Amino acid sequence: MQIDPSPLAEPFPQMPDISGVTVRTARAGYRDWERADLTLVELAEGTSVAGVFTQSACPSSEVEIGRAQLSRGTARALIVNAGNSNAFTGYRGREAVEQIMDQVAEALKCKRDEVFVSSTGVIGVPLPKDKARAGVAAVISAPSVSWEEAANTIATTDTFAKGATASAMVGDTRIEVSAIVKGSGMIAPDMATMLGYLFTDAAVEPAFLQSVLSAANARSFSCITVDSDTSTSDTVLAFATGKAGNAPLSSFDDPGADAFAAAINDVCLQLAKLVVKDGEGAQKFIEVAVTGAQSDESARRIGLSIANSPLVKTAIAGEDANWGRVVMAVGKAGEPADRDRLSIGFGGIWAARDGQPVPDYDEAPVARHLSGKEVTIEVDLGIGSGRAKVWTCDLTHGYISINADYRS
Amino acid sequence: MQIDPSPLAEPFPQMPDISGVTVRTARAGYRDWERADLTLVELAEGTSVAGVFTQSACPSSEVEIGRAQLSRGTARALIVNAGNSNAFTGYRGREAVEQIMDQVAEALKCKRDEVFVSSTGVIGVPLPKDKARAGVAAVISAPSVSWEEAANTIATTDTFAKGATASAMVGDTRIEVSAIVKGSGMIAPDMATMLGYLFTDAAVEPAFLQSVLSAANARSFSCITVDSDTSTSDTVLAFATGKAGNAPLSSFDDPGADAFAAAINDVCLQLAKLVVKDGEGAQKFIEVAVTGAQSDESARRIGLSIANSPLVKTAIAGEDANWGRVVMAVGKAGEPADRDRLSIGFGGIWAARDGQPVPDYDEAPVARHLSGKEVTIEVDLGIGSGRAKVWTCDLTHGYISINADYRS
Numbered sequence: 104m105q106i107d108p109s110p111l112a113e114p115f116p117q118m119p120d121i122s123g124v125t126v127r128t129a130r131a132g133y134r135d136w137e138r139a140d141l142t143l144v145e146l147a148e149g150t151s152v153a154g155v156f157t158q159s160a161c162p163s164s165e166v167e168i169g170r171a172q173l174s175r176g177t178a179r180a181l182i183v184n185a186g187n188s189n190a191f192t193g194y195r196g197r198e199a200v201e202q203i204m205d206q207v208a209e210a211l212k213c214k215r216d217e218v219f220v221s222s223t224g225v226i227g228v229p230l231p232k233d234k235a236r237a238g239v240a241a242v243i244s245a246p247s248v249s250w251e252e253a254a255n256t257i258a259t260t261d262t263f264a265k266g267a268t269a270s271a272m273v274g275d276t277r278i279e280v281s282a283i284v285k286g287s288g289m290i291a292p293d294m295a296t297m298l299g300y301l302f303t304d305a306a307v308e309p310a311f312l313q314s315v316l317s318a319a320n321a322r323s324f325s326c327i328t329v330d331s332d333t334s335t336s337d338t339v340l341a342f343a344t345g346k347a348g349n350a351p352l353s354s355f356d357d358p359g360a361d362a363f364a365a366a367i368n369d370v371c372l373q374l375a376k377l378v379v380k381d382g383e384g385a386q387k388f389i390e391v392a393v394t395g396a397q398s399d400e401s402a403r404r405i406g407l408s409i410a411n412s413p414l415v416k417t418a419i420a421g422e423d424a425n426w427g428r429v430v431m432a433v434g435k436a437g438e439p440a441d442r443d444r445l446s447i448g449f450g451g452i453w454a455a456r457d458g459q460p461v462p463d464y465d466e467a468p469v470a471r472h473l474s475g476k477e478v479t480i481e482v483d484l485g486i487g488s489g490r491a492k493v494w495t496c497d498l499t500h501g502y503i504s505i506n507a508d509y510r511s
Numbered sequence: 512m513q514i515d516p517s518p519l520a521e522p523f524p525q526m527p528d529i530s531g532v533t534v535r536t537a538r539a540g541y542r543d544w545e546r547a548d549l550t551l552v553e554l555a556e557g558t559s560v561a562g563v564f565t566q567s568a569c570p571s572s573e574v575e576i577g578r579a580q581l582s583r584g585t586a587r588a589l590i591v592n593a594g595n596s597n598a599f600t601g602y603r604g605r606e607a608v609e610q611i612m613d614q615v616a617e618a619l620k621c622k623r624d625e626v627f628v629s630s631t632g633v634i635g636v637p638l639p640k641d642k643a644r645a646g647v648a649a650v651i652s653a654p655s656v657s658w659e660e661a662a663n664t665i666a667t668t669d670t671f672a673k674g675a676t677a678s679a680m681v682g683d684t685r686i687e688v689s690a691i692v693k694g695s696g697m698i699a700p701d702m703a704t705m706l707g708y709l710f711t712d713a714a715v716e717p718a719f720l721q722s723v724l725s726a727a728n729a730r731s732f733s734c735i736t737v738d739s740d741t742s743t744s745d746t747v748l749a750f751a752t753g754k755a756g757n758a759p760l761s762s763f764d765d766p767g768a769d770a771f772a773a774a775i776n777d778v779c780l781q782l783a784k785l786v787v788k789d790g791e792g793a794q795k796f797i798e799v800a801v802t803g804a805q806s807d808e809s810a811r812r813i814g815l816s817i818a819n820s821p822l823v824k825t826a827i828a829g830e831d832a833n834w835g836r837v838v839m840a841v842g843k844a845g846e847p848a849d850r851d852r853l854s855i856g857f858g859g860i861w862a863a864r865d866g867q868p869v870p871d872y873d874e875a876p877v878a879r880h881l882s883g884k885e886v887t888i889e890v891d892l893g894i895g896s897g898r899a900k901v902w903t904c905d906l907t908h909g910y911i912s913i914n915a916d917y918r919s
Contacts, residue, residue, distance in 0.1 A: 159842030161850040191838045193851060193867040226835025227868050330821040331739070332836075333843035413738040413821070414914055421915030427634025428740075430599050434567030435741035442569040443601060459601040460635050499915070503908050506822055507829030 109287075111380035111388050111476060111496070112263040118250045118281040119268065121302045123147030123344025127245040128256040131238025133186035133224065133231070139256045141238040143245075144181040144300070145211065147344045151306075152178035152219070153313035155320045157337035163190035164197040165220050166336060168204075172216050176309030178342055179213035182239065183257045183298065184222040185285075189230040190335040199230035203239055210243045221298050221338050223285065224259050254283040257298055260505070261287050261381055267373035269366040271305075273359030276349035278305035280366050284374040287329070287381040299324070299339040299374050305363055306345035308353040315364045316341045316371075323371035326403060327494045329382040330502070331411040341367070379494045384501025389419055389494065390479045395446075396489035397439045406493030408436035409480060416498035419480075422473040424466060426454040429480060444485030449473060451481065517695075519788035519796050519884060519904070520671035526658045526689040527676065529710045531555030531752025535653040536664040539646025541594035541632065541639070547664045549646040551653075552589040552708070553619065555752045559714075560586035560627070561721035563728045565745035571598035572605040573628050574744060576612075580624050584717030586750055587621035590647065591665045591706065592630040592638060593693075598743040600637040607638035611647055618651045629706050629746050631693065632667050662691040665706055668913070669695050669789055675781035677774040679713075681767030684757040686713035688774050692782040695737070695789040707732070707747040707782050713771055714753035716761040723772045724749045724779075731779035734811060734901045737790040738910070739819040749775065787902045792909025797827055797902065798887045804897035805847045814901030816844035817888060824906035827888075830881040832874060834862040837888060852893030857881060859889065 124146060128139040154173050156166045172178075182203055189196045200220050208215040222230060248256075254264035269280045286297035301316070316339070324339060345351065352360050380388055391409050396402035409415055412432040418425035426447040433440055443458035450472030453461050472478065478497075532554060536547040562581050564574045580586075590611055597604045608628050616623040630638060656664075662672035677688045694705035709724075724747070732747060753759065760768050788796055799817050804810035817823055820840040826833035834855040841848055851866035858880030861869050880886065886905075 157842075158845075159839070160844070160846070160848040161838050161842035161853060188835075191835060191850065191853075191863065191866060191868075193865075195867075226838060227863065332820050332822045332839060335839055335842050412740050413910070414740045417911055417914035420911070423915075427596075427599060430569050430634060431567070431740060431743055434565075434569035434743050436568070437566075438568070440568040442599065445569060445599075455599065455635065457601075458599060459603075460599075498911065500908050500911050502821070503825055503828070503906065503911060506825035507831075507907070 108262045109381050109385055111385055113377060113380065115251045115254065115264045115266050116268055118266050119279045121279055121281050121344065122304045122346035123150065124302045125247050126253045127242050128248050128252060129238055129242035129245045131184065131234045133184060133234060136186060140185045141242050142183040142253055142256045143242040146179050146342055147346060148179065149345055150178050151176060151309040151312050151343040152340060153309060153316045154338065154340040155317060157334055159333055159335045161191065161335055163188060163222065163336045164200050165189060165222050166338060168200055169219055169338065172219060175216050177217055178219055179217040180207050180211055180219070181300065181340065182207060182218065182220045184230060184235070185257055185259055186224040187222060187228055187230050188224045188226050188336050189222040190226045192227065192229040195229040199232050199235055202232055203235055206236060206239045219340060221336065223298055223336055226335065250281055250283060257283065258285045260383070261285050263381060265374065265377040265381065267370045269369040271359065271362035271366040273305060273349040273352065273363055276347050278303055278347045278349060278363065280370050282370045282374055284378060286378045287383055297334050297337055301341040301367065301370055303343045304347040305343050306347065306349050306351040307343040307363070308351055311353050312341055312343055315367050319368045319371040322368065323375040326492065327375045327379050328407060328410050329379065329496060376494055379496050382496035383505045384499040385496030386499050387419055387497040388477045389496060391482065391493045391495070392479060393482045394490045395484040395487060397487040398489040399491055401438045402489040402491035403493065405433055405436045405438050405482065406491050408432045409482065410493045410495035413498055416495065419473065419478055420497035420499045422470065424449050424454055424469045424473060429482065433482060439486060440484055441486055446483040446485060448481040450479055457485065516670040517789050517793055519793055521785060521788065523659045523662065523672045523674050524676055526674050527687045529687055529689050529752065530712045530754035531558065532710045533655050534661045535650050536656050536660060537646050537650035537653045539592065539642045541592060541642060544594060548593040549650050550591040550661055550664045551650040554587050554750055555754060556587065557753055558586050559584060559717040559720050559751040560748060561717060561724040562746065562748040563725060565742055567741055567743045569599065569743055571596060571630065571744045572608050573597060573630050574746060576608055577627055577746060580627060583624050585625055586627055587625040588615050588619055588627070589708065589748065590615060590626065590628045592643070593665055593667055594632040595630055595636055595638050596632045596634050596744050597630040597638040598634045600635065603637040607640050607643055610640055611643055614644065614647045627748060629744065631706055631744055634743065658689055658691060665691065666693045669693050671789060673782065673785040673789065675778045677777045679767065679770035679774040681713060681757040681760065681771055684755050686711055686755045686757060686771065688778050690778045690782055692786060694786045695791055705742050705745055709749040709775065709778055711751045712755040713751050714755065714757050714759040715751040715771070716759055719761050720749055720751055723775050727776045727779040730776065731783040734899065735783045735787050736815060736818050736903050737787065784902055787904050790904035791913045792907040793904030794907050795827055795905040796885045797904060799890065799901045799903070800887060801890045802898045803892040803895060805895040806897040807899055809846045810897040810899035811901065813841055813844045813846050813890065814899050816840045817890065818901045818903035821906055824903065827881065827886055828905035828907045830878065832857050832862060832877045832881060837890065841890060847894060848892055849894055854891040854893060856889040858887055865893065
């Protein structure tokens with residue numbers, strides 16, 4: 104099935120090379136695609152790594168192994184297989200991952216535990232070892248490629264390549280972050296994007312990198328949803344080569360640590376929004392801004408209840424300022440709420456305040472807002488100071504067409 | 512928008528009159544429908560009542576008031592308004608309900624707290640008091656109508672009238688249960704159907720009626736879902752007139768109590784399945800049978816995670832035996848699971864066992880099963896003896912068409 108690019112697609116940004124990072128691609132032939140499907144990222148010695156993974160109780164071998172590898176704190180290579188997720192494939196799936204780790208470690212002369220592997224695509228088919236072996240052999244000697252080429256190679260059902268970049272001053276040193284992500288459906292917290300990779304030349308201790316990434320994830324990938332479904336393979340990894348030469352960051356007390364964290368936050372938020380903009384069938388990008396909740400976490404949960412509601416998402420698809428469905432979604436969230444203090448708006452205009460429709464409510468400017476590609480829903484609970492923003496897309500015929508026909 | 516009857520529609524059953532119950536309908540004109548929209552059910556003196564309501568934190572005034580009324584344990588009348596849910600209408604909505612209660616209580620010479628009121632339809636528009644007053648005046652002197660007429664009158668977006676009946680021997684006395692329900696979307700636990708009413712001529716103490724209804728609800732209305740969305744008005748009420756003349760039931764130690772409870776269970780399950788069969792856009796009825804879970808409740812939650820997954824529901828719509836999506840839905844349920852013990856089947860045929868695809872899996876009979884109107888998904892967790900069944904429908908273009916255009 105040919106799928107048009109999302110109407111919300113963004114052009115791929117200009118992204119700097121990261122010192123200590125080399126990206127290569129090859130064709131392993133996991134599927135009958137006429138394109139590269141295997142990505143190798145070589146990382147300089149001493150590269151720190153941090154990661155967050157799906158909370159699925161049935162994760163892939165890649166996720167299980169990757170989670171264990173993180174304790175080492177260093178990485179030398181990343182392999183991404185596209186077209187086969189290798190999930191739910193038992194010991195044969197695990198063997199394929201270990202074969203790849205061994206093969207790459209031997210070629211790069213590093214430890215096997217420093218080779219991270221991700222796979223994305225069909226569930227339930229063991230990654231074919233022969234194709235993986237030939238693909239890895241080819242990619243190791245392949246020429247280096249651009250970030251955009253890499254973003255295209257890790258993609259599966261994505262309709263456009265997704266990347267983001269940011270920089271920061273750490274002391275007197277300018278550090279860069281370049282990152283790519285893939286994912287367009289099966290996107291939901293608590294680990295939202297399918298596969299995302301951040302690369303920076305900053306010198307960062309692994310434990311601090313982990314705390315920065317975890318915090319950034321909580322306000323980005325954990326705040327987006329396409330269809331409430333969660334992949335068995337969701338993974339975000341951050342790699343810091345240290346080639347920029349700054350004094351290594353180990354805590355927020357270090358000069359420049361805040362700027363570094365801000366750059367990571369920025370990149371994660373950009374990537375997360377790009378994933379939503381490639382949501383299957385998405386025609387509109389929706390921001391749900393929740394204020395006045397009992398706590399920030401309560402606000403996030405209420406926002407996700409709204410963002411996951413099929414009735415809210417179809418209303419936005421229909422450009423209908425149906426605040427009654429938003430009330431419904433607040434009510435079912437299982438979070439503290441008081442019907443008679445609840446206010447709901449669209450595009451900055453309140454439709455209902457304190458539990459009742461606004462008497463002189465004028466739907467015309469709201470209708471204009473809803474006819475655009477970017478829609479905001481404002482919800483004020485009126486009971487506290489908790490706040491959160493959550494992002495999603497509308498639910499359209501396109502989603503049904505893609506998912507009732509595509510064999511994942 | 513004209514909507515065709517669901518392809519899963521069932522004919523309205525032959526349902527006996529219930530002694531002590533009289534049903535009347537009238538047209539209040541809440542919407543511009545050319546049909547009756549107000550239902551009055553008169554109940555004999557001494558009628559016991561029990562109820563379960565939406566768990567929404569933003570319920571309608573009808574739900575708030577009804578919940579409080581239950582403590583009395585007796586009922587003399589039920590009023591159902593169709594076309595306006597009166598939800599999210601503040602004090603004006605509450606005043607409208609109280610006006611109806613007063614008017615009916617005066618006409619029937621009963622206590623105001625014995626008049627139960629439900630409303631269903633658009634959110635956010637206060638129930639118009641003048642229309643309600645004239646409608647109630649008309650319905651009190653209206654002729655009695657059939658169960659099917661009543662089922663049609665309480666309906667809104669339903670595409671067919673829904674009723675169920677059962678009988679039981681309580682001692683030497685045959686008791687009857689007749690019940691109607693409305694609901695076709697915004698259907699999800701923990702209170703699934705929008706409005707359901709059970710009527711029996713059995714003599715039952717209110718507290719026991721409540722425990723029987725709550726237990727039946729837990730295995731029926733709380734085990735169905737159409738779109739994971741929960742109404743602000745969901746209500747199920749059971750009324751027992753006592754006119755059958757049996758010795759009043761007050762506990763499961765009483766003769767016939769088990770048979771009575773079985774009849775209530777049976778009716779609740781029939782009604783719940785009918786609601787799913789009228790799910791918005793439904794083309795297929797799906798039963799998810801979960802076994803081997805850590806507990807029955809864990810099995811129910813896993814079942815609902817599968818039944819609420821847009822990716823599973825679109826796969827069934829596409830007649831695709833996509834067990835990978837079922838794995839995903841099990842994984843995201845947040846319940847104990849072991850990937851390597853998980854088995855998944857369709858129509859009684861295992862596609863994956865113990866965490867791996869079945870080697871000689873023949874998809875042909877599964878494809879035949881999925882081409883039918885009633886589909887089963889079997890999931891065995893392999894870690895305990897907990898089990899549950901959950902019912903839902905597929906997710907189709909019809910759902911999008913209905914909800915992106917219909918102003919609820």
